[in-house]
Amino acid sequence: DAKTTQPNSMESNEEEPVHLPCNHSTISGTDYIHWYRQLPSQGPEYVIHGLTSNVNNRMASLAIAEDRKSSTLILHRATLRDAAVYYCILRSADNFGNEKLTFGTGTRLTIIP
Amino acid sequence: EAQVTQNPRYLITVTGKKLTVTCSQNMNHEYMSWYRQDPGLGLRQIYYSMNVEVTDKGDVPEGYKVSRKEKRNFPLILESPSPNQTSLYFCASSPFHRTSDTQYFGPGTRLTVL
Numbered sequence: 693d694a695k696t697t698q699p700n701s702m703e704s705n706e707e708e709p710v711h712l713p714c715n716h717s718t719i720s721g722t723d724y725i726h727w728y729r730q731l732p733s734q735g736p737e738y739v740i741h742g743l744t745s746n747v748n749n750r751m752a753s754l755a756i757a758e759d760r761k762s763s764t765l766i767l768h769r770a771t772l773r774d775a776a777v778y779y780c781i782l783r784s785a786d787n788f789g790n791e792k793l794t795f796g797t798g799t800r801l802t803i804i805p
Numbered sequence: 806e807a808q809v810t811q812n813p814r815y816l817i818t819v820t821g822k823k824l825t826v827t828c829s830q831n832m833n834h835e836y837m838s839w840y841r842q843d844p845g846l847g848l849r850q851i852y853y854s855m856n857v858e859v860t861d862k863g864d865v866p867e868g869y870k871v872s873r874k875e876k877r878n879f880p881l882i883l884e885s886p887s888p889n890q891t892s893l894y895f896c897a898s899s900p901f902h903r904t905s906d907t908q909y910f911g912p913g914t915r916l917t918v919l
Contacts, residue, residue: 724904735809735895735910736848743905779847783904797847 696780701800704770712765712799714780719760723784727754727765729776730798736779739765775803807832809911811896817917818886826881826914828896834909836902837879838863839871841892842913848895854879855902886918 697715704710716725726741740747740754742763747754753766767774777798809830818824830837838853840863850863854873868890870882879898883890894914899906 722904726907728908733913735897735913736908737910738907741905741907783906 696782698778698780698797698799700797701802703802703804704767705804706772707769710767710770710774710801712767712778712780712801713762714764715762716780716782717761719782720784723782725754725756725760725763726781726783727752728779728781729774730779731773731776739778741783770801770803772803772805775801777801807909809896809898809909811894811911811914813914814912815915817919819919820887821885824883824886824916826883826894826896826916828879828881828911829877830879830896830898830909831877832898832900832909833876834898834900835876836899836906836908837873838897838908839869839879839881840895840897841865841890842895843892851881851894886916888918890916891918892916 695718724741724743727739728736729739730736740749740752742754742756744756746756755764777800779798812827835856839851840848841851842848849865851865851869852860852863852871854860857873857876860871860873873879894916896911897908899908
């Protein structure tokens, strides 16, 4: 199974960019890289996903290494509301077309006012 | 409002007393899934369903059952709960079972088995 590795925790100052890394050295060619975050006392929520190219949306950017063995979630201007646990997830299908989710350990992001 | 709902949100029960946690989505999604979240272990998938009457085991299916008789509902059944099933449970759904699909999570059910 493809696994992901993330730092346990990170801190960032408010209104500064944040770069959250994720290593997935055993990623397969069909795996999508998803990022979710979980705010306190809430269910996870989608942030962004990509396959090979860098992606941007209103919440964040996703930079994917050329060999796809790592990726970085970029929050361009962190706010206090971005304090959460961020999960890097690989979504893949096995030979029978079944879905398989592999969660990383998550990075707890603390924003310093 | 598009959402995934779970009931109950909190439940305290005793060992061996059968219980069901309901999950419902109003987005006509084909794919639904259950996860449990434990400290230090992150989220682990219990069961998933690609469509009505189609269910498959995730990473930690032991002690759980599911059914998918209707597209919108995906209940999680604990026939004989044990203390090691004390956990925070999340239901999720996505439009199809494509690896590019976004999953929408419910608010969670905190279960305590005494």
